[in-house]
Each structure stands twice: as C-alpha cells, then as structure tokens.
Amino acid sequence: MVKLRARCLLLGDPAVGKSALSHIFHSDGTLFQKNYSMTTGVELLMKCVNIPETNDSVELYIIDSAGKETLVETCEKMWGEPSLLCLVFDLTSEHSFANCSRWMERVRVHCHGLHVPGVLVGNKSDLSTRREVQASMAQEWAQSQGLEYHETSAKEMENCDAPFLSLARIFHSLYHECRETIQSLSPG
Amino acid sequence: MTEASLSLLGAKVVVATSSDENHPPENIIDGNTNTFWMSTGMFPQEFIIRLPEPTMVSAVTVDSYNVKHLKIEKKMSQNASQFEFATQKEFQNTEGHLQSNAISLNGSSATDLRFIITTGHDHFVSVHRVTVQN
C-alpha cells in the first residue's frame, strides 16, 4: 500500500471553468455554481483518489489559480514545484485556447527541468452551438505538448472527474517506474 | 560508529514524511544500500534520525538517488526545543548508480539529526543509507 502526494496546478484563462471543475470533482458532483465568482488568489483543494486494482492512492493537492492576467504574477509565487498540470480552456473561446501556449511557458519556469505530466481540458462542451475550437485541433496541440486531451462540461457534470483521475493514474505509474529504476541501481 | 549500522547501535528514524509500506524509513539506517526509503511525492521531504545518546558527529555519509538539495539540522540534546541549522549541500544527478555524499558536520554534538530534502532531480527520491562518523 502506497499513498502518493501530488501538487496539481490548475491553470487557464479567466472564466473557462477551472473553479467549477475542481469544485465538482472535489464535491463528488454536487456543486455547480452558475454565477461567476472570480478567483482572486489561489485556492487549495485536496482529494484522495484510489487507483483501481491496487491498494494505492494519490492525494491530489489541487491549486486553483486565478486566470486574470493582472493576478497571475502574485499567484505564481504560490505555485511551488508542480507534480502535475491541468490546463483548461473554454471550447467556446478560441482566444482561451490560443493562450494555452502562454500558460505552458509560465509553468515551465516552475518545473526546474522536471518532466511534469499534464492534461488539457476543453470545458463547456454543453454549449455546442457556440463551439469555436474543434476537438481535432485541441487534440493535435495537446499531443504536441505531451498532454492528454479531455472534454468536459462542468454545467452538465459530464466527464469532470476524468482529467483528474487520469492525472492520478499517470502519477501512480511514474512512481512505479521510478521505484523499479531505483531497485535496479548499483551502489555509488 | 562507522562499522556497525546505525540501527544496531540503537539509533531510530523517528519521523519520516513519506511512506511506502515496502520501503519504510528503517531502511535508511540498516546499513544496507540495497534497501531504501522512498519519498512518495512533493517536496520538501524529511526524516529525523535519533541517536541513543549525545554524540560527537564529524560527518555523515548519505547514499541516495535523485536528491538535489539536502539540508541538515541538529538538536544538541533530547530536551533542546528546536533544531539548529547544521549544513546543506547540492547533490549531483547520477544515472544508473547511487549518489554517495560525505557531508562534514564539524564535530558538533547531536542527538537528533534532521535531513530535509528540499528538491529532487525527479518527483521521487530514495535514501539507501546514512552513516555517522565521529
């Protein structure tokens, strides 16, 4: 039995639904806030995820960081060294998708050369008539960045757990790979 | 103290931040580099080794993997209320074999040694053996 701990940065443009997604995940799908309440700093949410078919679990420390440009600099100081990344954009906003590469650059500075696994999330899939970003485009960009792609609707509570569960599983397999490497080491 | 493992000499690991049942912190002081304690995510990570009695420590040797920066603090006696900074060191990344670092502690007396791993070369680090020279 192993209990892992991961610091998961939740980033993306303002109003794309980061807080909505994290609250739904955290509250097991009971909490969707219709009215927009802007995050002005960072909010920390913790949830423990059991890894299927094992006795292992991953405690995700989700850092929900404000998307608003003028607040980012202050928030960055609280990011720390991330273990995982969840990058969110709004499927009805081309602009929020285009900005994802800027978010990637920002994160990189905090990773100190460490490989940080991540997912790209296209949220608000319920607003299908207003969609501006096609799945294939998002998928392609995600792949180029080494991210796994998910589409969600926080409003309809559709697929909201998937990105977080996937991150937990990725972290869990990283641990096992690392442990195997260490077990096969020769003395110094 | 260099000959026998710390645990045979009555030392204990009294605190460790991470635990994988298969790789418990006792592995740090069993004198065997094939067994190890492994961190389970995020930094900093720390463990505290309690010596059976106040001991003059001139140096410690740490066999590890993926550790990038280590800070050592000490307590002069069991009833000292706080840890004092002792030393710190950057560890080089090694691939395929263990890091082995000797760290001088200037012969100061200590009962508790606190090892704080502030950063790693990877998400997870392991500590295989700590020995104390006096």
Ligand SMILES: Nc1nc2c(ncn2[C@@H]2O[C@H](COP(=O)(O)OP(=O)(O)OP(=O)(O)O)[C@@H](O)[C@H]2O)c(=O)[nH]1
């Ligand atoms: N239709 C629809 N609306 C959503 C969805 N997810 C979030 N919203 C709405 O979008 C608005 C912004 O959501 P938030 O979760 O506050 O956005 P945020 O990314 O945290 O924004 P900042 O805190 O400013 O960075 C709110 O009014 C939500 O109700 C969704 O899946 N579908």
Ligand SMILES: [Mg+2]
């Ligand atoms: Mg928010």
